[in-house]
Amino acid sequence: MVTVIEASGLTKQFGNTTAVDNVTLSVPQGALFGLLGPNGSGKTTMIKMLTGQIRPTTGMATVLGLDVVNDPVGVRKLVGIIPEQETPPSFLSAMEYLAFVGAVRKIPDIEEKAAWWFSFLEFEDKRDVLCKDLSRGTRQKLMFAQAFLHKPVLALIDEPLINFDPIMQRKVKGYLADYVKSGGTIFISTHILEIAEEICSGFAILHNGKLLYSGAISELSGKKQHLSEFFFSQVQI
């Protein structure tokens, strides 16, 4: 089985705080993998390290075969990323932002592709509005579109559905499922267990920076256990 993410002994310290503590993890190609954990457990730091935005204090990680420390730009070229806080540039309109991403990533026919995303995520009426004037939900739609604009083989998403209404959540979950079926891999971080149980094939639990468990969702159904029960038994709350 081909692995797309391989982390070994990954640790990140901010001063005296250890945000991620010696995490070893692998994610196979074609998985919809959920990194679960309470707030402040180190999920976002983990994604930042895997996308080369911050350097691990110790340990190493490869994403699609590229070392995240030595070639962070190479990693970001191949993957799609949706940050937890949606931060498209303030003074570009939604259309301009997608054109900007298209130009940086050298994506052909950007107008057509952007038009498809505006239509699919139902925000065509906001295409010419400045990002700073968009609602949080619309900003997240825009960030979702930019992450998949270049059809990456792997997408890393931090809290994917948090600002979407139930209708949009269903639509996006459907998109992610189809994406994985067509050979893509998704790595999501979330603290909403219901979402993870519904869409993920594999998962890992992070708590206080430590990896408590990593395995397949199917293992839980074999034990007739819900993800939430299993999660609470692991984090012992």
Add this chain to the structure above:
Amino acid sequence: MGFELFTSMMKEEWRLHSTVFGSISFALFPVLIFGIVFMSSFLLPLFRAVLPAGDLALVTIGVFLLLGVMVGGFGLLGNEVMNRRFGQMSLLAYSARSLPLSERYIFTTFIIKDIVYYLFLWVLPFVLGFAVASPFIGVPAMLPLLLFVSLTMTFLFGLSAIFFLSTVYSRSKPALLVIFAAVVVMAGWAFLSYGTRLGDLFPPLQLLRNATWISFFLSCILVIIPFVVSVLIFKPEYSGTSKRFINLLTPLTRKLSFFPTPPLAAKDLIDLWRSGGGIGQVLFSFLLPLGLIWFFLSVLKSLVPDYAILLVFAVTTGIISATMYTWITSFDTFSSYACLPVSVSTLITSKICTFTLLQVIPAVFIVIVTIITGMVQYLIPAMVLWGAVSLYALSVSIYLTGLTPNILVYDVRVLIAFLFLIGVPVMVVIALSFINPYFGIAALFLGIPAYGLVRKGYTRWEAKDMASF
């Protein structure tokens, strides 16, 4: 409730500054001002030998006027800047929707907070430095007190004038133009009719030169009227508007195809334009400081040759031009690029390209000044001095601050390093220009350390974790 809001705003301002610049670095800033003024006060007898006391007062007043204008200007843009720097956050000044307080009330408290905060940060350390030195340099005992009142009034006028102008701007742009035109007409009338510079009529300056109750009263009026009017005509502006913008990015990216990363440069220019930076920045961050500097330099006319004033002005323009780097980084953070295949060094390179494009403004400015002053024969050394100093100062900013040049303002350690790295070579090129104007062309050699600093800056900032999402 009012006092709680005020103290919360004070804490917020302090925490914002100390988060950005570091608690110790920021806390040392007033100490640095105190130290500089204390030591400079001992040079006062020397200054007086070459400069009339009245002109020295004018220079000091001018600096604090500029400070008031800059603090007021930042207060108005602060929320947007801070959102870019810290992600989605909200300052108390913009919290009328979540607190049971009116916009006007919050705005008034915000201004009072700015006044108190910056008085402690700038005005008091300045006056205390002078006051402590005053027994040793034989100035009248009342002078430090007069200086305090006069500088406070000047700073407050700068603040209240910028609030007034911005509220007028939000109501009616033509009205703002009428006000500017009226000031120009008044200045011309005062000069042509009485041979008096408008600055000399500025009440806080008169208060410092020749303290009377009338000048004190007039100074108070000058501060209070614009302040009251701006509170009365204040009109809050909410984001969330549905204003639409046509796609400028795609055509601009095509036009900038000669740059290494055209979309990044196009984005910078659009940010600058749409943030209101285009005209506002040129006016308040470029023309206004240079106008004041030209005025101060013209005081030295009787002491040095005309060409020397022009060349020193070109060097100063170079340093001020380098601050254009902050124009293209203020509304930007690495988080905007964190999900894209863009490295920090690529971003810095792109900012350098945009910066180079913006240098058209000072280039035209230097040409105009050279023509107006009738010193076209010195155009080449003036242009070389300006261009070389500007690029060198940019390289120092990049090396010291990476993509966050605003840190220069209050991080004492960075500021001292900046002043040292700029000051030494600038003194050398100015000295050479004084010997012979064409020796100033030697400033071209600044290109060598500039190149080295930028390369080192790439390595330095590439190795750091950038603040992102």
